[in-house]
Amino acid sequence: MKSLVFFFILSLLVSLNHAIELDFCVADYSLPRGPEGYACKDPAKVTADDFVYTGFRGEKSITNVFGFNVTLAFSYAYPALNGLGISMARLDLAVGGVVPVHSHRTSEVIVLIKGSIIAGFIDTNDNAYYKKLEVGDVMIFPQAMLHFQVNVGKIPALAFVSLNGANPGLQLTTPSLFGGNLPDELAQKITLISPQEVKRMRKILGGSS
Structure with a gap:
């Protein structure tokens, strides 16, 4: 039993040591992606640009039938996120626009920047939790829960979301x-x-x- 405990502690220490072995693991898109993410880019080839994402800039066109546009900053578009367990997205909603019921592999936090929306999620007991959000409000959607957003204001709405996964789906x-x-x-x-x-x-x- 003591040897088993010792082995467990040793394995944990090895795991922790591996977790902090590298400062970062910028994605190398030239190599295949595995279940734990991309392989690490050669640190000698990493630049400051790898850590900056500019995809949220400017106005976003909305062309789908639901009246929304989502700009994803996931690891396949933002290489520095690889292995860090975080990602972001920009959400633009036209007047009356809806982000229909959807889900991710992760939890999500939304902060409303412009406009007024109703946001909510539905749990596994079919209970709906929803609220009208105003500018500056924050709401969380627990992991894998079905959730949605609806623009109920008179102007286009803008929100940013953060997810606890580099590629949350x-x-x-x-x-x-x-x-x-x-x-x-x-x-x-x-x-x-x-x-x-x-x-x-x-x-x-x-x-x-």
Whole structure:
């Protein structure tokens, strides 16, 4: 038993030592990405530009049917995030725009910069937690929970979100159901909506039967 405890402590110390062995691990996009992220770029080739993301600059065009635009600063676009367990996104919502129900592999914190939105999430007991947010308000969406945002103001809304994962993923529920290749018959059965409505949603979202 003592030897097992010793082995556990030794393994923990080795793990902790490995965790602080490098100051950073800027992603090397020339190498394949693994389940734990990208391989590290040669430190001799790392520059200050690797640590700066400029994708949030300027006005963002909104062209989708929902009336929103999301600019993602995930590890595949922002190399310095690799291995750090954090990421960000910019959220632009047109008047009346909606970010439909979606989920991530991580938790998310949102801060509203402009406008007025209703934001919320639904837990595994089907309880909805939602609130009207004003400028400066912050809300958290727990890990993997379905959540959404709706612009209820008279001007376009702007928010920034932070997620505790370098590549947290983004799955929009409605496009996943009707914008992909899920057969109509299955989409109808698992949503309990009519065949006509399934076809209408596919037409809007560009899915294939």
